[in-house]
Amino acid sequence: MCGIIGFAGKAEAVPVLLDGLERLEYRGYDSAGIAVVSEDGALQVKKSKGRLSVLQKLLETQEPLSGNIGIGHTRWATHGEPNDTNAHPHVGQGGKIAVVHNGIIENYLEIKQSLMRKGFVFSSDTDTEVIVQLLEYYYRKKSDLLEAVYDVLNRIKGAYALGILCSDFPDQIVAARKDAPLLIGYGEDGNYIASDATALLAHTRTVTYMEDDEVAVLTAEGVRIFDGDRSLLEKEKHTIEWDVSAAEKCGYAHFMLKEIMEQPEAVRKTISCRIADKEIVLEELKDAKELLKNISRIYIVACGSAYHVGMVGKYALEKLLHIPVEASLASEFRYSEPLLGESALVIVISQSGETLDSMAALREAKRKGSRVLSIVNVMGSSIARESDYVLYTWAGPEIAVATTKAYTTQMVLLLLLGVYLAKQSDIIVREEYGKIVGEFQKLPEKISAVLNNLKDYQKSASRYFNHNSVFYIGRNVDYALGLEGSLKLKEISYIHSESYAAGELKHGTISLIEPGTLVIALAMYEPLAEKTLSNIVEVRSRGAEVIAITTELTAQLIGSQSSELFVLPETHPLLQPVLGVIPLQLFAYYVALNRGCDIDKPRNLAKSVTVE
Template sequence: MCGIVGYIGNQNSQGILVEGLKKLEYRGYDSAGIAVFTKDGLQIVKSLGRLANLENKLEGHPLVGSAGIGHTRWATHGKPSDANSHPHTDETHKFSVVHNGIIENYLELKEQLMAEGRHFSSETDTEVISHLIAREYDGDIVKAVQKAIQFMRGAFALGVLTEYEPDKLVAVRQASPLIIGLGDGENFIGSDIPALLEYTRNVYILNDGEMAVLSRDAVELMTIEGNFISREMITVDWDAVTAEKGGYEHFMLKEIHEQPKAYRDTMLGRMNPEGTKVILPELKMTEEQIKNIKNVQIVACGTAYHAGLVGRNLIESLARIPVENDIASEYRYRSPIVTPETLVIVVSQSGETADTLAALREGHANGAHVLAITNVVGSSIAREADDVLVTLAGPEIAVASTKAYTSQIIAFALFALYLAEVRGTQSEKEIAHILAAMQSLPEQVESILEKKDDIKAYAEHISKHEHLFYLGRGVDYAVAQESSLKLKEISYIHSEAYAAGELKHGTLALIEEGVPVIALATQEAVLEKTVSNIKEVKARGGEVLAITHQEHVNDLLKSVDRVIAIPKTLPMLTPALSIVTTQLLAYYASLALGHDVDKPRNLAKSVTVE
């Protein structure tokens, strides 16, 4: 899950490569490097750590040349180090490669190449690629790359340069994202669109098994077998400012504040003018197919998996279809029972999550209809699914997902209501009532954001503790799991989420004097039981913060230490509000501890390897 960039044109490439890498550093930041054709040949500068370390090196050793490639790394093979940083070369230093993905058979290939007398200088799988290309080179870099990738098994997006043909930049995509940017007398490659927006809005999105040959004045697209192809150019209409912090201290805080807009945008055009009926014109599923659905399997990873837990509640409550949730990395290996009447829903912010893509293919292989919920049009998951619901959250830069998660909840609500309409499991009046409540959510989120100073004060308090627990029942438990993940991934405070009713089955042993416990208490049907569980925690010395509706504040203050009130909405929609509070708690706790909020240690934004 690394980020790659490439440039060939008439400008000095160093600045363009570094700026592109800054937009991709969310994909990995263990190390960074660039390779540039200079008057002295192919030159490489790379460095362990953040991109700033590379910039410092380049100040003392600038690379001057109009063609180059760059890389920001999240380590998969070989520890983070200067030697393991990309770009990699063969031992002659005439061929240079940047790579996003994993070469699964690299050890086998490395042994073969070493037996042939080739010497390696890193522990990475990527270095194998540069040696393969060098071995296969016979005066044509395009053919050499095509021959080399025939030996490789795995996922790869590649940028390749050779000193022998300095007027060409070769790009390849196989199961890892890659974008081609088109300019005037210059062309670009990048792992993601934000890396290119400063320079061009005209792009090609490569599909798996495709490659591009870039020169200053042209881009040739072809399959990896060498068959030329044509592709419609896409003009990106994103405002480049959306990829910047916009005055906020961190991308995460900016993206938390963008949630009201993300809610509105995801709902936009998906209701009739009266706001009483869901309209999903992008779906290809027929009404007959929808009526024949016997079960639903929601498959995702991490935060998207937690959105799927809320989605399960929405689909079962509204459409009355049984739903299972699966972690994508486990799905294939449990031999899931899938029939043509099974609907598999895969959820991924990036649309490139490797495990989720594999689950999608497993669903297809077993005859299921697959619906994707993703934030990226043209992503692998979006292209391979039978149907797609795009969440219109816009670019999300912070590693910790916020607006992508809540937009996924909105998408699930819309889809569940659509199923209910078609299957007749809810009345028109009830559907209109729920849609009205959904349209109020953006304004309600804004009211939560206005009270962020109160949340900040409590976050600074919990930042002094090593352990914290979240409790909840029903969808509150689903939100507790996502809330706990947010706190862990950016503050590094040990946090766990538990179903409140499970406390007495072992978890109470962890509660001791002064331990913070955050109880989500928004579900009217189980509120009394949740309060009972809170009292169990208090009896063991736990310090409890409750998140609830304003009407329950006074009663809850008799049992808890503090209360944060959120606006009232329908119980099934409450996750879209309560999570905003816990996102802010995680953010301010991390800030109080002095951590890098946008780039938590050991994590990367888009997990494109298994």
């Protein structure tokens, strides 16, 4: 959520800032703005509510901004409604300092009241304006920008990624971070800050990831990075392996469809480097056998779709490892007094590796002595850096807000982990292990087979897109899949939908079924297919229309009671959810398309949630 871009270089800053903001649109936002320092030291700011196109028109119709140094921001409203005044950048009362900010300042009201008593006047409802006014207060006292920045950081509490301009220092940007992602890019024409590497790909792939409590000063000539004690640091530089084409639509109507279609290759990348000579090889977990010796409980902690991966993982890992596994929402984890300690392994799943609730859960687990293993997509992200073990999905950039290939690769990697740990602990028999490994290797081909039937999902969506309420039912892992299918439909089509464990229908939910109600029945878990069939019969007898998704093994059984049937290739039961989620993604996509929704940027949502 929210996006930051900054540039200090030799070229005009405005085109660089607008290009970066355009590439950050996928993160979700409701206003945008830029600030540029001109050659003569004037601070120039333009910002507006709405899409980036509104800001671009504003810049075209008014006096152009000129300068070689600037900061830009796309805002997702937290404090204060979306409007021009609350948009970033925010400018101090003296008109010299501009700030862009991701995160939330927890003690902003206390600081705001203190500054108002000193004569400061606030124009916005945001916590960010408190930062810039406080910065101006300290700058007036000391006339040293860097000293003033450190004074501010020592005063504020909460999460922040900051980009700061001061017209008295027209050749530099100051950046700072704590609990919110911020990286530095090194280019031939200048240097950059960004909240996401996607914003920099057109200019550089060489980056440094800022750590908590670090402060950076950027000019066209170079970058200096300081720690919390103001000591100069030598930071490692990293190369982003994917290029700008990976963050473009490449002929697809939407990023979401592109990313759905990329799943065979994404899964292949996740698997190929981890299976050799019919063996699962996880170099990151060489001491796996020793790790599991004292583990009596596993927590899988995540938010949103990643939590749904954890729900599938709970069923799989308990079956494979014979250890109790609990899937926990990261936002609830710290407050439920989990039984942590040396006997608990905590698996944190996050696409961005920056999800704040997941980050807080990780730190709580480590504070109480638990080992933490993370599954993330972004190298060098905060969760990856602070985990004891990290497994990267290698899914490549995911631009659409509604996750597809990140979800699938997370699931594949979690299942790979479960089978690997079972083998290392001598729990799984050799024959079963060989079958599962073989099916892992066939997954990309079978996902491609599901994707060959796009017209079937288009046709189905065109029949059902006008329903106002949809129910997903399933048992065991099918119930977990239903949670993800329901979320996808809600996220991008704005249709109310819910997922229920099918056996719970008779305990209240069936009262909502009436003639014409759409029910999506998931019956891919073969051992419980007959029981799911009885639930399909229950809703059909009350007039529901049923779309059923099953495998070749039970197609005849389930199809006999369905209005519409999607049949998936059969694989090992452990891996069936990987194939099962594809129809749910496609159905949601085509329903949203029929409803004319903004599929890649659904309302009120952000790609990476970096506030609590």
